[in-house]
Amino acid sequence: KENKLQHQRRKEEKYHIVWLDGHIGNHVFCVELKHIFFTQIDPNSAREFETSDTAGDPFKKSDEERPVTFENSHFTLNAFMNEDACFEYIDTIRSDRILFITSNTLGKSAVSRLLKKYYTSFINEKTNEIYDSIYIFCIDSSCAEKWAIDYVKYVKICTSEIGLLAIIIRDLAREFFKHGRQLLDASQNEAALERLTWSRKLFIRRQKLGARYGLDPGLSKTQPFNLEIEEIDRLLELASIPVMEDSSETTTYITAITCEQMKDAEDYIRQYILAWLDKALGNDKSALDISLGLLRNVQQVFTFNDAKKCLDYLSTVTDKRVFLVLSCAIENELLNQFLALAELEYIYLFDQ
Numbered sequence: 001k002e003n004k005l006q007h008q009r010r011k012e013e014k015y016h017i018v019w020l021d022g023h024i025g026n027h028v029f030c031v032e033l034k035h036i037f038f039t040q041i042d043p044n045s046a047r048e049f050e051t052s053d054t055a056g057d058p059f060k061k062s063d064e065e066r067p068v069t070f071e072n073s074h075f076t077l078n079a080f081m082n083e084d085a086c087f088e089y090i091d092t093i094r095s096d097r098i099l100f101i102t103s104n105t106l107g108k109s110a111v112s113r114l115l116k117k118y119y120t121s122f123i124n125e126k127t128n129e130i131y132d133s134i135y136i137f138c139i140d141s142s143c144a145e146k147w148a149i150d151y152v153k154y155v156k157i158c159t160s161e162i163g164l165l166a167i168i169i170r171d172l173a174r175e176f177f178k179h180g181r182q183l184l185d186a187s188q189n190e191a192a193l194e195r196l197t198w199s200r201k202l203f204i205r206r207q208k209l210g211a212r213y214g215l216d217p218g219l220s221k222t223q224p225f226n227l228e229i230e231e232i233d234r235l236l237e238l239a240s241i242p243v244m245e246d247s248s249e250t251t252t253y254i255t256a257i258t259c260e261q262m263k264d265a266e267d268y269i270r271q272y273i274l275a276w277l278d279k280a281l282g283n284d285k286s287a288l289d290i291s292l293g294l295l296r297n298v299q300q301v302f303t304f305n306d307a308k309k310c311l312d313y314l315s316t317v318t319d320k321r322v323f324l325v326l327s328c329a330i331e332n333e334l335l336n337q338f339l340a341l342a343e344l345e346y347i348y349l350f351d352q
Helices: 004-012 031-041 083-093 104-117 141-151 161-185 189-213 226-245 259-264 285-291 307-314 332-339
Strands: 015-020 075-080 097-102 134-137 155-158 254-257 273-277 300-304 322-326 344-350
Touching: 015 031, 015 083, 015 104, 031 075, 031 161, 031 189, 075 083, 083 104, 097 104, 097 161, 104 134, 104 141, 134 141, 134 161, 141 155, 155 161, 161 189, 161 226, 189 226, 226 332, 273 307, 300 307, 307 322, 307 332, 332 344
Parallel strands: 015 075, 015 097, 097 134, 134 155, 254 344, 273 300, 273 322, 322 344
Antiparallel strands: none
16 A cells, blocks of 8 residues: 555656757747647646647647746656756756657767766666666667667667657656556555556557557557557556545545535636536536536536446547546446546545
8 A cells, every 4th residue: 555655755756858959959949849749748638639630730830939848747848958058957857757858969978978977867776677768869860870879778769750759658658557567566556546547548649649640550450559558457447446445545536525625626627627427417517507506617517327428428538637526326347447538637526
């Protein structure tokens, strides 16, 4: 079982994307590209690539005014043009997980310096495995290969933005998968649920990326990463049962609240989808309005009296975070499927 110290450490864990590039590091260049990398690598981001051809290519969108630094509770992205400034920053985050992206031009010096000074930051201290953490982004891979051969165990070379993004998403999905399995073996089920859910979201995101850009030729009959997702679903089921049975701690995913507490959540849920599952409710917003005066603050509210229909609908949501309110008991198998939804933020157990 995860103790309070372990819980706090997990909540404070950070994953830093550090990008050293003479062009991309400039704050006025490639702002949208950097934002896309930040949102797509972060499993808690609700932003998804559109699958419709009419939606356009997100990599070709014009730059918007955004901050150079992107940050949320677990993930950050910072870009640099200067190696010394970059390493001054790395020195402040050396105890966290670092994903380092650099160019061929700056990489030859930077990678050597990085591994000499911060070698332990790129090694799993529990297993001594090398993290997939260092990526060379360049147009001509042959130039980078000449010097990168000395670091073949540590670096990966990518020649396109989408290829780089796909590799990092896959690598992080696998890392969270391994970590989740280790946590489950250690009976830290709440932590395992979080990491396995992150892994599942990223594998699905990688599938969508592959489908849109044709990254997985010859795999039309079988989706890539389906086996990993199936195994994650199995592990999620194992991890969720002890967590739900343990009433001594509130989990990340399931929170029991009263009617008054739900009213206090108005500001928090204003920008989200609220799905309400209650066998006493029909698909009528007025019923929910009578039960709870939140409709004026929630942009989209959906009520369901059938768990399967609710699950089917929420499975189609790809661009917004979802809060689910349960006012009725559902089978463990269905609950596990709800927990595995890519965009699910919280499940609230509601009792008047």
